Amino acid sequence: MQHDVAIIGGSYAGLAAAMPLARARRNVVIIDAGQRRNRFAEYSHGFLTRDGTKASEIAQIAKEQVLAYKTVQWEDGSVKRIEKVNDGFAVCIDATRSVTARRLIIAAGITDQLPEISGLAERWGKTIFHCPYCHGYELNQGKIGIIASSEHSAHMAMMLPDWGKTTIFINDYPVPDELLVQLKARGVHIENRAIQEITGQSDVVLADGSVIQLDGIFATTKCTIAQDWIFKLGCEIEQNAIGEAIKTNSMKETSVAGIFACGDVARLGSSVPLAVGDGTMAGAAAHRSLIFG
Incomplete structure (x- = not known):
């Protein structure tokens, strides 16, 4: 089965990206390695309606709500390789299996160098x-x-x-x-x-x-992209004193056609509310690209 969209990263940005796609009844697969960036912090603050809630609880509720849509599939695992194929992308998971999708949303987060x-x-x-x-x-x-x-x-x-x-x-x-x-x-x-x-x-x-x-x-930390496959895709990367991130336009499109990026991996400076906002935009933009090209 070829999915409409593969989302790499199942934290706040990735789950937010899945929501508009799910509500448009598009077939979505979320691939997640279980390494949420803010896993070291117990509570999340500053997110409207969820201020002071456990960070893990926000992520868990979001996952449950997204997976309630029948067209959304969840895959535990780490992406090892992505290849461009006819009309989309082939995503290799844990070097044991692969999925294909017409569009790709990268929400894989970054690594903090302390x-x-x-x-x-x-x-x-x-x-x-x-x-x-x-x-x-x-x-x-x-x-x-x-x-x-x-x-x-x-x-x-x-x-x-x-x-x-x-x-x-x-x-x-x-x-x-x-x-x-x-x-x-x-x-x-x-x-x-x-x-x-x-x-x-x-x-x-x-x-x-x-x-x-x-x-x-x-x-302050140095934010680095740890996934080598991101660089191999050829997405343009921007850098400053904070670190590096995938460069996107206002619709969260990267420099590579068919690939979108959101969350910490695509923003130099981040928070849960910003990740959710960026993810929502990326999901909606990916959906529109499936219709209008």
Whole structure:
């Protein structure tokens, strides 16, 4: 059976993409490897009607609602290869089976490369975060840290005083002097001593043994596309200080005909609401392309 659309990635963006296609009674297959990007965070915030809900619960309810449509099929597994075939694409899953589809929506997410600081990875999504809009409010105007690790760090540090008393840990990262002046004007404390490790809830141990206790820490990551098959498809990739993403137009079309992309893999800067919005657009656009070419 040839599907109308194969969606790679069954998290928020992929499920949102499936919904308009399902409601148009199109045959859809969703292929998911079970590695939701925000699986490290227990709760999701800032999504209308679901604010403060468990992130896993939102994903599970979405899956149940989409699979209630009889034309939607779910495949557990990892995509290993995609080949262009007549009138569509052949998608190899786990090197054991394949499906074909006329259109392809990539919602495969990205991989976060975390700063290499002892104790950070274990606290990622719990007391160390990437987005103040998603997690800043719950820190209750407490003491907040931001670790300088990219060009985006100073930008985030300028924002964070709206959520609490902020310290930026330079940690040997080259922050321009003019930005340091702006940060001080915003009331941000500049900490130049290097970080040795992070312990406790979110306590920063410095190289001289001093400990700074915080209510939460923010850190920027390098977002990378881990799936080699995406590059082999020839989709144009865009890059900036945050990382890399598949380039799309306003209808979520990639540079390759018949392929759409949505969610974190196609947006430099992301959240659950944005993923859902992008996914809905990608699904609707893929449906229209089946009709109008």
